[in-house]
Amino acid sequence: MEGIIYKKECFILNGILFKIQNDLGTKFLERHYQRALEARLLENKISYQKEFPINIYYANKLLGKFYADFVVYDKIIIELKTTNYISSENIKQMIRYLEATKLKLGLLVNFRVRPIEIKRVINTRIDYKLGIRDIRGRSHL
DSSP: OOOOTTHHHHHHHHHHHHHHHHHHOSOSOHHHHHHHHHHHHHHTTOOEEEEEEEEEEETTEEEEEEEEEEEETTTEEEEEEOSSSOOHHHHHHHHHHHHHHTOSEEEEEEOSSSSOEEEEEEOTTSOGGGOEEOTTSOEEO
16 A cells, blocks of 8 residues: 555645635635635645646547646645535546546545535556656656
């Protein structure tokens, strides 16, 4: 077993996400939690890209784009939700994002329920032993 992927980063992110829900509660819209997360990422000097574009290709032709809510630390996708539960469709969406970006880890975060629901989604198409890369092409283990 390889251990928890990005353990230190996720510990920090989980603390931030729990703090946001403790401060705001469960009744706001997704965009309000996005703004709160962006403020906390800035405050904590965590690198991030908001509404990160994910290009989808087939046979070297651009088919379209998805937009992930955030990519943090150049290597973790965060998708925020305000729903009764994280659905299989939400998980499939995250898997599509991970496969298209070739990133290893995504966090699905649902602010609607208490306690906050944070689901780790792993890109199993990446061989962890061979190393993983961030969105800038740098290797991480």
